[in-house]
Amino acid sequence: MTSVDARPEAPTLAFPAGFRWGTATAAYQIEGAATEDGRTPSIWDTFSRTPGRVRNGDTGDIAADHYHRMDEDIALLAELGVSDYRFSIAWPRVQPTGRGPAVQKGLDFYRRLTDALRAAGIRPVATLYHWDLPQELEDAGGWPHRDTAARFAEYAHLTADALGDRVATWTTLNEPWCAAFLGYGSGVHAPGRTEPAAALRAAHHFNLAHGLAVRALRAALPAAAEISLTLNLHAVRPASGAPDDLDAARRIDALGNRIFLDPVFHGRLPDDLVADTAALTDWSFVHDGDLATAHAPIDSLGINYYAPTVVAAGTSPTPSPWPGTEDRVRFLPAPGPRTAMDWPVDAEGLYELLTRLRDDLPGVPLVITENGAAYDDYADPSGDVHDPERVAYLHAHLAAVHRALADGADVRGYFLWSLLDNFEWAYGYGKRFGIVHVDFATQRRTPKDSARWYARVIARGGLTG
Numbered sequence: 522m523t524s525v526d527a528r529p530e531a532p533t534l535a536f537p538a539g540f541r542w543g544t545a546t547a548a549y550q551i552e553g554a555a556t557e558d559g560r561t562p563s564i565w566d567t568f569s570r571t572p573g574r575v576r577n578g579d580t581g582d583i584a585a586d587h588y589h590r591m592d593e594d595i596a597l598l599a600e601l602g603v604s605d606y607r608f609s610i611a612w613p614r615v616q617p618t619g620r621g622p623a624v625q626k627g628l629d630f631y632r633r634l635t636d637a638l639r640a641a642g643i644r645p646v647a648t649l650y651h652w653d654l655p656q657e658l659e660d661a662g663g664w665p666h667r668d669t670a671a672r673f674a675e676y677a678h679l680t681a682d683a684l685g686d687r688v689a690t691w692t693t694l695n696e697p698w699c700a701a702f703l704g705y706g707s708g709v710h711a712p713g714r715t716e717p718a719a720a721l722r723a724a725h726h727f728n729l730a731h732g733l734a735v736r737a738l739r740a741a742l743p744a745a746a747e748i749s750l751t752l753n754l755h756a757v758r759p760a761s762g763a764p765d766d767l768d769a770a771r772r773i774d775a776l777g778n779r780i781f782l783d784p785v786f787h788g789r790l791p792d793d794l795v796a797d798t799a800a801l802t803d804w805s806f807v808h809d810g811d812l813a814t815a816h817a818p819i820d821s822l823g824i825n826y827y828a829p830t831v832v833a834a835g836t837s838p839t840p841s842p843w844p845g846t847e848d849r850v851r852f853l854p855a856p857g858p859r860t861a862m863d864w865p866v867d868a869e870g871l872y873e874l875l876t877r878l879r880d881d882l883p884g885v886p887l888v889i890t891e892n893g894a895a896y897d898d899y900a901d902p903s904g905d906v907h908d909p910e911r912v913a914y915l916h917a918h919l920a921a922v923h924r925a926l927a928d929g930a931d932v933r934g935y936f937l938w939s940l941l942d943n944f945e946w947a948y949g950y951g952k953r954f955g956i957v958h959v960d961f962a963t964q965r966r967t968p969k970d971s972a973r974w975y976a977r978v979i980a981r982g983g984l985t986g
Contacts, residue, residue: 532983541934543605547651550943554588558626561617563653568711579949609651619655635687648692664723674733681741697727702842717844732814751823756870765834788816823890829870868917875925893938906969
């Protein structure tokens with residue numbers, strides 16, 4: 522990847538000095554080496570190996586083979602010129618059963634990774650949980666079981682104690698909404714359970730786990746370490762101004778956003794959420810002190826955004842990832858062009874989220890921790906991968922971030938999803954989000970046009986055109 526200009530053109534939309542430019546990945550999606558060096562199965566190993574759960578029977582056993590190709594991938598990051606790299610640590614690689622001492626060979630992989638990143642001038646940004654719960658903890662009840670939160674705090678302390686001198690930013694959880702409601706509500710993600718009340722318990726225990734982990738991290742890390750949480754917040758839009766449509770949007774905002782924002786930033790549960798879900802649970806699993814624990818101060822909030830959510834009054838199919846809304850809410854397609862995931866391209870939703878958080882959470886720094894798009898990329902006969910749709914998507918969304926900055930949102934960085942084509946959860950290898958193409962048969966990496974475009978954006982510190 523050698524097309525970055527030595528003297529890049531001055532941007533017409535310049536980002537602030539010190540803005541953090543990065544890319545992001547997740548352990549199960551890229552690492553492979555599923556049984557090496559003491560690693561035991563996670564819920565995603567079990568789920569992906571269960572017939573019918575993942576398209577084409579794909580698994581993450583090899584994925585992008587990052588475990589063995591780390592040096593090559595760090596060289597790609599260095600060529601991009603990123604300041605930061607967001608990755609996740611595989612819990613079953615570090616603490617295979619979710620209990621007891623850490624496995625040094627597992628920690629050694631992350632020591633090598635973080636040392637190599639630092640040597641390349643790249644800040645390591647580590648996520649402790651990107652959905653790979655050790656299977657033994659799921660067998661004991663999983664996230665609906667309160668003890669899992671305590672186990673997570675122990676794992677956080679072990680990992681921070683080993684890597685705290687290397688990692689600049691620690692994120693406790695990635696997208697707990699997906700892990701709780703896709704994993705235990707609709708069952709389309711691991712562990713594949715369809716238990717609405719259990720999904721609500723899981724969501725609470727994620728909040729509790731986050732707070733306990735913040736406490737554990739503060740005890741183990743240097744004072745300068747940054748601690749964060751990443752949420753896939755929903756830009757919820759009612760289909761109309763009719764009262765029933767507005768109420769549908771309120772319900773989804775409670776279940777999609779405020780179920781995490783209110784405990785973490787205000788130490789409370791939304792009253793309307795409790796009322797909306799009263800037929801499913803009395804919330805007695807929330808113990809005295811839990812919400813105060815979840816309310817542990819953090820240094821920034823990560824936001825993952827891909828597309829808006831449009832709702833109207835109506836009914837939805839079951840099983841649903843939205844417990845208690847099935848007879849009240851209907852989901853509608855947003856207008857506009859679509860990605861290969863059939864998700865609408867709508868950068869305005871990202872602007873809406875950022876300006877909402879500017880108003881709702883004054884003083885909380887924001888970081889875009891995931892944003893990107895899947896398209897049907899392929900290498901042409903010359904070996905090049907042209908992806909103009911992705912370039913257009915990224916340009917529009919970065920322009921939305923710039924506009925939010927100009928309007929007072931405190932956005933500190935942008936992490937593009939994803940560095941590599943990878944195992945895309947229940948879609949297997951059929952959906953490509955990477956700016957680097959991976960031929961999974963040979964593991965050959967080929968930077969796409971979007972990689973070269975992003976490198977130029979980073980080099981000039983903003984957008985042109």
